[in-house]
Every structure is written in C-alpha cells, then in structure tokens.
Amino acid sequence: MNIPRTSFPRIVIIGGGFAGVALAKKLSKQEVQVVLLDKHNYHTFQPLLYQVSTGGLEPDSIAYPIRKILKDFPNFYFRLANVEEIDTEKNKVVTDIGKLKFDYLVVASGSTTNYFGNAEIEKNSMAMKTVPQSLNLRSLILENFEDALLTSDLNERNALMNFVIVGGGPTGVELAGALAEIKKGILPKDYPDLDTRMAQIHIIQSGDCILKGMSEKASHKAEDFLEKLGVQVWKNVRVTNYDGKTVTTNTDLTFETATVVWAAGVKGATIKGLDAEDFITRGNRILVNEFNQVKGFGHIFAAGDIACMVTDEFPNGLPMMAQPAIQQGEQLGDNMLRLIEEKPMEPFKYKDKGAMATIGRNKAVVDLKRWKFQGVFAWYVWMFVHLFFLIGFRNRMVVFVNWVYNYIRFDREARLIIRPFKKKLKSE
Amino acid sequence: MNIPRTSFPRIVIIGGGFAGVALAKKLSKQEVQVVLLDKHNYHTFQPLLYQVSTGGLEPDSIAYPIRKILKDFPNFYFRLANVEEIDTEKNKVVTDIGKLKFDYLVVASGSTTNYFGNAEIEKNSMAMKTVPQSLNLRSLILENFEDALLTSDLNERNALMNFVIVGGGPTGVELAGALAEIKKGILPKDYPDLDTRMAQIHIIQSGDCILKGMSEKASHKAEDFLEKLGVQVWKNVRVTNYDGKTVTTNTDLTFETATVVWAAGVKGATIKGLDAEDFITRGNRILVNEFNQVKGFGHIFAAGDIACMVTDEFPNGLPMMAQPAIQQGEQLGDNMLRLIEEKPMEPFKYKDKGAMATIGRNKAVVDLKRWKFQGVFAWYVWMFVHLFFLIGFRNRMVVFVNWVYNYIRFDREARLIIRPFKKKLKSE
Structure with a gap:
C-alpha cells in the first residue's frame, strides 16, 4: 500500500467504528502517523440502524464520512480496504489493496452477527x-x-x-x-x-x-x-x-x-493471523489486558466489541456497546502516546454511564447508576443522548427534523424501496 | 391483478412521475377508481438527482412514498409493477404481477436515457x-x-x-x-x-x-x-x-x-402494444392531440415526457420537463372527468413559466417570460422554486437544512459509498 514512511511511528487502526474513531481523534495532531482501514468510507452510528430499517431516518443521517472526521490531521491516512490477514511475525496487515507494515496495530474490527453455527x-x-x-x-x-x-x-x-x-x-x-x-x-x-x-x-x-x-x-x-x-x-x-x-x-x-x-447475538469479527486459541475467548473476542494489549504482544492492541477486557464487575468482558468502545479508544490513544514516549501506561477503568432503550413514542427505559426511570422523560433523555453522540452537526439537524416531524405527524416518510431486496429491478 | 371492480369507471395510470401524480391528485375524491402503477414505490423529484450524485442531498429527501400522496383518497390503488405490454384490443395492461382491465388508460411512463443506439x-x-x-x-x-x-x-x-x-x-x-x-x-x-x-x-x-x-x-x-x-x-x-x-x-x-x-438525450419510455409507427414520433414519444389523447383512441391518453404534444410554439412537441408534465396531468384530470360526464373537454394550453439552472453557489440563470437574470438572486429564486415544488414538508425541511449547512460550511456530507458500484462488498 502506497503510504509514505515518515520518521513518526506508524499506527494502523483496523475499523472506523466507535473505538477506531475515538482512538484516531486522540492521536490527531500528535507525532504519529495514523492509517485507518475500513471496508466502508463512513462511520456508522449503529444504535439508530433500526430507525433506518423502519423508514424513520435516512441512512445518510446516521453515517459520517471517515475522511471528514480527521480532515485537519496531516498525518492521517484513510484507506478503503478489506483486511484479510494480520502477519504478526513481519508486522504487516494484508488487505485486498495490498500489504502495509505497522509499528503499532489496533484491531477495532467490531462485531458481526452470531448465528451460532446455524x-x-x-x-x-x-x-x-x-x-x-x-x-x-x-x-x-x-x-x-x-x-x-x-x-x-x-x-x-x-x-x-x-x-x-x-x-x-x-x-x-x-x-x-x-x-x-x-x-x-x-x-x-x-x-x-x-x-x-x-x-x-x-x-x-x-x-x-x-x-x-x-x-x-x-x-x-x-x-x-x-x-x-x-x-x-x-x-x-x-x-x-x-x-x-x-x-x-x-x-x-x-x-x-x-x-x-x-x-x-453478536461475535467478535476476528481476523486471520490474530486468532490464536489462547487469546480468543467466548463470543469470538480477543482477550486483552487492562491496557488493551493482546496477550503476547506489546505493540498489538484490540479495542471495542472485538476486545474482551475482563474486570471484577464484568467477568465475561465489558459489554459490546458504544460506551466501552469510545472510552477504550480514548484511553488507548493516551496510552499509545505514553508507550511511544516510554512512559508507563495507565490501566483502563470503565465508567458505566448506564443503558437505555426506546420502545416507542413517549416510551423508553433508562438505567443510570443511581437513578432508573421509564416513560416520557426517559424518552426525551434517550433522544437527547442519541443526538449528542451522533457525529456531525448536519446529521444532528437532519435527525432532529425527522424526529420532530415523525412525532407530530405519527409518520415515517423514508418508506422507500430504493434497492429492492427480493427481486432486482429490471432496469434502474 | 387483485383490484375490486366498483361501479366507478377505472382509470389506470402508468407512472408516478410529475404527470401521473398531478393527474392522480386531480382525480382524488372524484367518482372514479384510480389505479397507479409504478416500478418504484416512490415519486422521484428528478431535478435534484444531480445533488444526490454529488453527495449534497440524501436520496430519501427527494423521493416521496406514492402511497402517502394519495392516502386520503378511498378509491385509489397503487401497485408496484413493471408494465410489460398494453393490450389495446382488450383494454388490458399486462404487468409482471398480472393483468388489469382499464376503462381509461393514461400512459405517463416518462422518459429514459437515449444512447442513440450506441x-x-x-x-x-x-x-x-x-x-x-x-x-x-x-x-x-x-x-x-x-x-x-x-x-x-x-x-x-x-x-x-x-x-x-x-x-x-x-x-x-x-x-x-x-x-x-x-x-x-x-x-x-x-x-x-x-x-x-x-x-x-x-x-x-x-x-x-x-x-x-x-x-x-x-x-x-x-x-x-x-x-x-x-x-x-x-x-x-x-x-x-x-x-x-x-x-x-x-x-x-x-x-x-x-x-x-x-x-x-432522453427518449420516451414507450411500452409494447402502444408503439405503433403512426403515432410514435421523434424522440420515441407518443403523439397526442390537445386533449392528450393518443391518435386513434378516445380512452387512451399519454402525458408528460412520453407525450409529444405539438403546439405553434413547440413544433417538435412540448419540452420534456417537469412543468409541461404537471400542467398536463392537472388538466387531463379535469378533462377525464368532463369526458366521463360527457361534457366537452378543453384543449391544453401550456403556460410557459420559464426555465432555470444552477451552476454553483450564488451562480444560477433564470429565464422568466419577461425577465431574465443571472447570479446570486437567480440562485435564491432557483432554490425557492425547487423547495416549493418538492413534495412533502419533511423533504422540504431536510433539503433546506442540507442546503443551509452546505452553503455555510462549503460541504457535502452525503459522500458515502453505501452500495459500491465497481466492486461488490464482500460482506455487508
């Protein structure tokens, strides 16, 4: 892959999800070269995908161009690529658009649907x-x-x-x-x-x-x-x-x-070459230590859904959700800079911000640490939090317009069959 | 096709573009049964397609569910269908989901790209x-x-x-x-x-x-x-x-x-069975009289791009644009009701509202009948007119948000490769 070598260490991040993007943002404007690989050219705000499926939101409003997230960071490179293999001996990733050497690697490849073998x-x-x-x-x-x-x-x-x-x-x-x-x-x-x-x-x-x-x-x-x-x-x-x-x-x-x-169910989206039995754990996730390091490596990390970090509170690993991914991405950024500067890294501590789900208009449930509530207010909180975490001002505005409209009109206008699923269009 | 026969005459409209939708709206709440056939379940605002191609707008904001346009009209039926043939002897349309008898037929199938045989x-x-x-x-x-x-x-x-x-x-x-x-x-x-x-x-x-x-x-x-x-x-x-x-x-x-x-170039999207040489004219359009009737038929009409209506001012037929289609659709609605009531129909008169095109930010050209102007003001007029003609309040709001954002930020955020065109995604 055609990426110039500089005197900065090269950090390759696989995946532009919550963990990968949070990490890349932390590393921006630092003395490192960052190469982010993803098979999509956009970040997906997965918590709202169900609203796309049900015509409540347009897909474009919950996706955000990855290149734009990091456009002001001169040492940032994005490549649209499928990662096929990780060569841990030669420190290379093998992709469908060529090979790439790394100094540090972060696997943030997320999760995929788990059919349990059926x-x-x-x-x-x-x-x-x-x-x-x-x-x-x-x-x-x-x-x-x-x-x-x-x-x-x-x-x-x-x-x-x-x-x-x-x-x-x-x-x-x-x-x-x-x-x-x-x-x-x-x-x-x-x-x-x-x-x-x-x-x-x-x-x-x-x-x-x-x-x-x-x-x-x-x-x-x-x-x-x-x-x-x-x-x-x-x-x-x-x-x-x-x-x-x-x-x-x-x-x-x-x-x-x-x-x-x-x-x-979901399972970790593991990659060939980094799937040794001794660190792949339940749910196909990669076991990491409190610094997100993969067992046996000092320079290979995993973060987000793919990473199984065991804590006292979560003996089966942190939940596969946005919050642990974002927090790990951010802290890992700091830790990698510490590692490069040969300073001691700090162990990750998960701040559980709670969980929420919406069931319908005026109907949501919210669990915060000290306060659990349900109903109309929970629903407003759910909307506010989702708007807040959505990336991009335009996305927030468009989602907001849709929600207000859908609420007032009891409607979902994006009920469009643009690409039929069952039968292909004879002519487009 | 599974549509109940009532005592009302059945009008079948092929195509939910500008002409078909304007016509169907005119016929709503009248004593007729309307069956609209289209291969998409949405109306497309074609003048803004180029903004979808260039990431300025999401596709969902310029498409509108056809079912929703006519949801309050009890005698309206929509079917998602490809029309394969028109049987003018038996007064039937043949589609991929079955046959349908009509009392009146309006072909508003629009136009398709003309490659001039290459x-x-x-x-x-x-x-x-x-x-x-x-x-x-x-x-x-x-x-x-x-x-x-x-x-x-x-x-x-x-x-x-x-x-x-x-x-x-x-x-x-x-x-x-x-x-x-x-x-x-x-x-x-x-x-x-x-x-x-x-x-x-x-x-x-x-x-x-x-x-x-x-x-x-x-x-x-x-x-x-x-x-x-x-x-x-x-x-x-x-x-x-x-x-x-x-x-x-x-x-x-x-x-x-x-x-x-x-x-x-574009050409009329003619349909087998209604493509006799004596009324198919240049650009593959169907020659119609001033009542939009197809030559030789009193109950078969064509409107919009597919119809070639010759006037003194337009000896080659009215232009293949939104305005003639909308105006024809509206007048044809009135005329069909007159025809059913055995009253005389009124000849179509095209009100030329002018033409406009936008080249970029603050750059547009507008030709009105008495006033031709270019530049910033023309650009505002262009935007206002396009917002006005867009169907649906939500669509207008979302397009407006996008335009304001794109204008202020010099940006186009819908630059997303959701369905790759060159290579299929290995896994979605």
Whole structure:
C-alpha cells in the first residue's frame, strides 16, 4: 500500500467504528502517523440502524464520512480496504489493496452477527449490523406488504405480514417497537385494501427476560410497553431453525413468516493471523489486558466489541456497546502516546454511564447508576443522548427534523424501496 | 391483478412521475377508481438527482412514498409493477404481477436515457434518471478517488480523476458545476495525499451552445460560470464512442476517463402494444392531440415526457420537463372527468413559466417570460422554486437544512459509498 514512511511511528487502526474513531481523534495532531482501514468510507452510528430499517431516518443521517472526521490531521491516512490477514511475525496487515507494515496495530474490527453455527438461519434471516443490511431490511418489509396485496392465499398473506424478531436485547426491542408503531400509524393508511390488523410482531427471547443487561424494572416496563403496542413477547423460547418459511423453536411453538430478523447475538469479527486459541475467548473476542494489549504482544492492541477486557464487575468482558468502545479508544490513544514516549501506561477503568432503550413514542427505559426511570422523560433523555453522540452537526439537524416531524405527524416518510431486496429491478 | 371492480369507471395510470401524480391528485375524491402503477414505490423529484450524485442531498429527501400522496383518497390503488405490454384490443395492461382491465388508460411512463443506439456507450457510461442510478454515480465518483490513491500509474490516476459529462442541458451543466465545487472545496481536504488539482471536469456539447432551450444570455452566463469554476466546456463536439477507457469524438479530441455521465438525450419510455409507427414520433414519444389523447383512441391518453404534444410554439412537441408534465396531468384530470360526464373537454394550453439552472453557489440563470437574470438572486429564486415544488414538508425541511449547512460550511456530507458500484462488498 502506497503510504509514505515518515520518521513518526506508524499506527494502523483496523475499523472506523466507535473505538477506531475515538482512538484516531486522540492521536490527531500528535507525532504519529495514523492509517485507518475500513471496508466502508463512513462511520456508522449503529444504535439508530433500526430507525433506518423502519423508514424513520435516512441512512445518510446516521453515517459520517471517515475522511471528514480527521480532515485537519496531516498525518492521517484513510484507506478503503478489506483486511484479510494480520502477519504478526513481519508486522504487516494484508488487505485486498495490498500489504502495509505497522509499528503499532489496533484491531477495532467490531462485531458481526452470531448465528451460532446455524447456516440455514444465516441464509434466510435478516441482520441489522450495517447500513446496507438495514436498507435491505427496509426494502424487504415494504416489499412484503406490496406482495401481501397480490396473494389471495390467506396463509401466505399472513406470513408476509408477520415479523419475527429473535433476540430481546436493545436492538430487538427497539425494532419491535418501531414495527408496532408502523402497524398502527402507517399501514392502515398506506394499505387500505389490506387487513393490516392481521400483521403480527413477535419477539422471541431465549432467556426469562428482555433487555437482560438492564435493571429488572426497565425489563418489566419495556415488556409492558411492547405489549401495549401489540407486540407478542415470547420468553424462555429458543429458536432452533428458520427455513425461509417456518420458524421452529425448542418448544411446540412455530411461526409462519417471511421475515426473521436475527438480533440474538453478536461475535467478535476476528481476523486471520490474530486468532490464536489462547487469546480468543467466548463470543469470538480477543482477550486483552487492562491496557488493551493482546496477550503476547506489546505493540498489538484490540479495542471495542472485538476486545474482551475482563474486570471484577464484568467477568465475561465489558459489554459490546458504544460506551466501552469510545472510552477504550480514548484511553488507548493516551496510552499509545505514553508507550511511544516510554512512559508507563495507565490501566483502563470503565465508567458505566448506564443503558437505555426506546420502545416507542413517549416510551423508553433508562438505567443510570443511581437513578432508573421509564416513560416520557426517559424518552426525551434517550433522544437527547442519541443526538449528542451522533457525529456531525448536519446529521444532528437532519435527525432532529425527522424526529420532530415523525412525532407530530405519527409518520415515517423514508418508506422507500430504493434497492429492492427480493427481486432486482429490471432496469434502474 | 387483485383490484375490486366498483361501479366507478377505472382509470389506470402508468407512472408516478410529475404527470401521473398531478393527474392522480386531480382525480382524488372524484367518482372514479384510480389505479397507479409504478416500478418504484416512490415519486422521484428528478431535478435534484444531480445533488444526490454529488453527495449534497440524501436520496430519501427527494423521493416521496406514492402511497402517502394519495392516502386520503378511498378509491385509489397503487401497485408496484413493471408494465410489460398494453393490450389495446382488450383494454388490458399486462404487468409482471398480472393483468388489469382499464376503462381509461393514461400512459405517463416518462422518459429514459437515449444512447442513440450506441450499445458500448450504454454499457460503459452512467445515467442519472433514477435514484438508484444517481446513487451508483455517487458511489463511482467516490470509489474512483479511493482507487486513484492506490495506483502509481499517472495516466490511470488522471483517468480516475477525470469526469466527462456528455450533454450541455440543465442536467449536464448542474452536475458539472457541482463536481467543480467538490473538486475545489472537498477533495483537497479529503484527499490530502492526492494532487486533486489534476482532477478535470469536461462537458461536451454537440451543438454550439449549452442550455440550448434557454436564452442566449443565460447560456453565455452559464458558460462563464462553468469556466470560472474550472469546468472545460467543449462545444460543437459530438461523442462517438466510449469503451470504458477512452472517449472518442467526431474531432481529434479524445478523453481518457473512468467516468462518463451520459446526459446527452432522453427518449420516451414507450411500452409494447402502444408503439405503433403512426403515432410514435421523434424522440420515441407518443403523439397526442390537445386533449392528450393518443391518435386513434378516445380512452387512451399519454402525458408528460412520453407525450409529444405539438403546439405553434413547440413544433417538435412540448419540452420534456417537469412543468409541461404537471400542467398536463392537472388538466387531463379535469378533462377525464368532463369526458366521463360527457361534457366537452378543453384543449391544453401550456403556460410557459420559464426555465432555470444552477451552476454553483450564488451562480444560477433564470429565464422568466419577461425577465431574465443571472447570479446570486437567480440562485435564491432557483432554490425557492425547487423547495416549493418538492413534495412533502419533511423533504422540504431536510433539503433546506442540507442546503443551509452546505452553503455555510462549503460541504457535502452525503459522500458515502453505501452500495459500491465497481466492486461488490464482500460482506455487508
């Protein structure tokens, strides 16, 4: 890869997610060369992907050009690349656009959907981890309703209008709530010639509660909210398969549906060459020490979802969420500068800022350290926090306009099938 | 197709563009059944597609769900369908989702890119008539700059940074201006390690002026504006071929480029079964009388780009633009109601509201009937008119936010490669 060598040490960062961007920002204007590699040319604000899938937001408002984030930093290089392998002996990363030597490497490659080895579910269900995936889901939902109009087979029509969400974490809960609001507010107007009351939204959770990482109060209230919205919540049910028509479970329950959204798990997006058994831990994550160093290396780090950092409070590793990623990225930046200057690094301490999820208009749950609350105020807090963490003034303004409009008009106007998912356009 | 028969006459409209939507709105709440067919589930505001291609606007802000436009009209049916054939004997349209009988038919299928029979140009160049096409162009432009970073071959790098726009109409001129502003304002910041001064923007026009349909003053001023922005304007040059690498012309001029945008012509998007030689006229348009009736039929109409309505002022047919389409759609609505009530129809009279084009910030040309002006004020008028004609309050707000932001910050933030055009994403 065509990047000039300078006298500064070269830090290669794999991934422009929360951890990678926070780290790169910390390293800006320092005496290091930073090369950021990502397969997209934009940073994705993943917490709002479900709003893209449900037509509430345009994808462009939750994505931000990576080049722009670091445009004022002269020693910053971005390359659009798929990293294929890490050569830890020669200190090189191998990508689809060539090889690159590094002095320091930070793997911030994030996570990917975990199908727990079930290839049929992987093939037939939808994921929602990236912008294109979310747009595919948006198209599929809308295409299903268009197709429901065309069939006179009642079972087929019901299957087209049934939505099964597997996984009761924030993603599943937020998506279910948004779908329920579409069912109530938009479908009857858009499809007057369809009995949209038949549309069903199921959320299937293998454990005995939804929003497992949050307080009992939040979990209960979220379930209440979902049920008020007409979502059917199934607990202690584990999905065993989906063949494209029928969801089977470990109980007698089955679901006929054309749409399964798999939000039941994520796993670290490991890279060949840095996947030795002795440091890959549960969830396919890379075990790191309190300085984000990968076991056995002083100059190779991992941060964010891919990194499994064990603390007293989190014996299975910090949660795979935005906050630990941002905090690790920031601290790792400081630590790498310390390391280069041969000063002692400081151990990472996670500041748990709490968790939140929104279920629908005026319905959210918020767990702060000392204060847990639910309802309208929680909903405002949720919106404020998400606007605050969104990168870019324009994005914030556009999201704000959309939210105000959607709130006042009970609407979601981005219900556009721009790239059909089921059938390709004959001509574009 | 599964649409109930009522006692009301059924009007089938093919196409949800300016003409189709204006017509459907006129027919709403009348004693007719309206079935609108379109291959997209949204109306596209085509005049702003070039801003999507250049990252200035998100596609969702210039598209509007067709179902929403007519949600309060109980006798309105929309179907997402490709119309394959019109059976004028049995009064049926044949589509990919089934057949449909009509009492009245309005073909408002618009226009498509005219390559004048050159299959190689069609294969290798980009068009900008639909949202997906515009997004493809956006991806290609950005991918080219990413690729330019990777090559050490100077000729290849220049080809990746050269843009050839064929056609000096409003589309070509507006796109060229937008690319020139990107070159000036964004590329040097985004690609500090690339000599973006080498990027060239060419506009090739076969005639002896650009913006042919406008006043001489507008044409000259637009050319001035383009030249000030660094666009190279080639007049009296006709492109003869583009093999994916080299543009050849009828002169000695050739251009090495990875990106050709073909904006040199459009033609009517005719449909099999309604393409008899005796009424298909130049530009593949359907000749209609002053009531938009297709020759030989009393109940089959054509409106908008596809319809060639000859007037004293426009012996080759009304221009293929938004205004004639909207006006025809509206008047045709009134006329169809008159026809159904067996009242005499009124001949269409085109109210020429003028034409306008924008070249860049503070740079536009406006021709009104009595007043032609250029520059800053023209630019404000251009923006106001486009915001006014855009459908939907949310769209107007989002476009407005983007424009204010882009103006103040000299920026275009939607420079995102969401669906790569050149190479497919390995995993999304």
